[in-house]
Amino acid sequence: MKSHRLHYADWSWREYAAGATCLLTGRVKTGDAPRRLALAFAAMYAPSTAYPVNYGHTAIGIALSLFRTLQPARTEVLVPAYICPSVVATVERAGLVPVPVPVGADLNLLPEAVRQAIGPATLAVIAPHMFGCPARIGEIEAHCRQAGVFLVDDAAQVVGERSEGRLLGSFGDVGIVSFAQSKTVVTGVRGSGGVLLVNNPALDAGVRQAWEVLPAPHGRAAAFIGFVWNFMWSRHTGNSGYYFARLRDRLRGASATAPGPARISNLEASIALVQLGRLARIRAAKVDALETYHAALAAIPGVAIPQYAPGRYLSRIMLGLPADVDTAALRRDLARCGVETRLGYLESVRPHQPDDDELAAIRRMIGLPFGNLECGDISKICSILKSCLATARPALLESPLHETYQTAHQR
Numbered sequence: 494m495k496s497h498r499l500h501y502a503d504w505s506w507r508e509y510a511a512g513a514t515c516l517l518t519g520r521v522k523t524g525d526a527p528r529r530l531a532l533a534f535a536a537m538y539a540p541s542t543a544y545p546v547n548y549g550h551t552a553i554g555i556a557l558s559l560f561r562t563l564q565p566a567r568t569e570v571l572v573p574a575y576i577c578p579s580v581v582a583t584v585e586r587a588g589l590v591p592v593p594v595p596v597g598a599d600l601n602l603l604p605e606a607v608r609q610a611i612g613p614a615t616l617a618v619i620a621p622h623m624f625g626c627p628a629r630i631g632e633i634e635a636h637c638r639q640a641g642v643f644l645v646d647d648a649a650q651v652v653g654e655r656s657e658g659r660l661l662g663s664f665g666d667v668g669i670v671s672f673a674q675s676k677t678v679v680t681g682v683r684g685s686g687g688v689l690l691v692n693n694p695a696l697d698a699g700v701r702q703a704w705e706v707l708p709a710p711h712g713r714a715a716a717f718i719g720f721v722w723n724f725m726w727s728r729h730t731g732n733s734g735y736y737f738a739r740l741r742d743r744l745r746g747a748s749a750t751a752p753g754p755a756r757i758s759n760l761e762a763s764i765a766l767v768q769l770g771r772l773a774r775i776r777a778a779k780v781d782a783l784e785t786y787h788a789a790l791a792a793i794p795g796v797a798i799p800q801y802a803p804g805r806y807l808s809r810i811m812l813g814l815p816a817d818v819d820t821a822a823l824r825r826d827l828a829r830c831g832v833e834t835r836l837g838y839l840e841s842v843r844p845h846q847p848d849d850d851e852l853a854a855i856r857r858m859i860g861l862p863f864g865n866l867e868c869g870d871i872s873k874i875c876s877i878l879k880s881c882l883a884t885a886r887p888a889l890l891e892s893p894l895h896e897t898y899q900t901a902h903q904r
């Protein structure tokens with residue numbers, strides 16, 4: 494049985510070669526690549542300036558600390574109710590309070606909800622483009638500007654996409670990009686890179702000062718090998734990386750901790766430069782795959798890709814399911830048939846608020862294999878999905894008039 498696995502990076506031999514060259518020449522930690530990467534991003538996002546760092550959330554942390562010194566009386570940061578937990582943790586680490594704001598069916602902040610949530614204590618808004626789907630960032634920018642609130646244009650998951658003719662990441666005061674797995678530009682995991690874009694020139698000196706004191710990263714050779722072994726070659730290496738890590742922790746007497754804020758490594762900046770050079774190809778393949786999935790899923794009542802739009806780029810495909818499908822059982826059935834899936838972000842933003850129906854539907858969504866797919870793979874995955882759904886919920890496939898996810902969310 495062919496297995497259809499999740500995909501974490503669109504790499505050619507060139508990315509492997511860039512990483513291997515740094516390993517073999519001993520230029521893993523430092524070298525010329527971070528400077529060249531900063532220049533490449535600054536040229537692409539001009540007139541913004543670009544500061545390569547080790548994580549997207551390192552970039553957010555630098556920005557929030559600076560905002561805080563400029564507006565010390567303001568303590569709250571508006572974040573989407575559906576968000577990567579590291580963003581929330583970064584807000585808290587900066588001594589600020591994350592305030593969840595509702596998202597729409599496209600998983601992005603609703604501009605009107607942002608406008609209503611802004612209050613006298615609001616310091617900043619963090620507005621992501623979830624899984625690459627562009628948020629209504631121009632409207633959010635206008636609300637922030639009117640209220641005198643800082644805006645972080647969180648383009649962690651996208652590079653080179655535009656909205657209203659402007660690059661995502663270039664709106665507001667600062668933008669951020671992440672190079673972690675399943676983003677657009679991928680260099681590895683856990684501290685493999687990101688960029689802080691400074692869009693408001695008045696903030697540039699403060700950001701530069703904070704960036705200049707960041708330490709060099711460490712442990713990146715092992716992180717690169719770990720990424721290749723556990724993610725890129727997982728078809729062949731299976732769970733062996735997990736057992737190696739347990740053995741290592743046992744020998745060391747402690748488990749590895751996540752790296753703190755640092756600059757990007759030379760190795761990961763070298764891989765990012767290769768990825769930037771291949772961006773148009775990477776994008777075209779994802780747009781094609783999204784169109785193929787959309788066409789194939791039209792034959793399955795009750796499911797939808799809420800973030801789909803014709804010709805749109807997405808970094809991941811998240812599938813909306815009808816409310817009465819047991820997601821865990823469906824994922825188990827799909828796994829038995831060789832289709833690997835994943836969930837999105839499950840944690841609520843503190844203080845915990847009960848999910849409304851919309852958010853509950855979003856948390857039930859599952860990610861499908863998306864990338865490195867051969868001709869026919871997508872129709873095979875969709876036909877497996879259809880038969881697993883038929884087992885899980887026969888009435889759904891018999892009754893096209895049933896109130897389904899598709900009809901409820903694509904009005």
Ligand SMILES: Cc1ncc(COP(=O)(O)O)c(C=O)c1O
Nearest residue numbers: 548549550577621647649671673
């Ligand atoms: C929307 C968004 N913002 C920020 C981040 C943080 O990026 P990093 O993992 O590089 O810190 C992520 C990570 O997944 C993300 O999805």
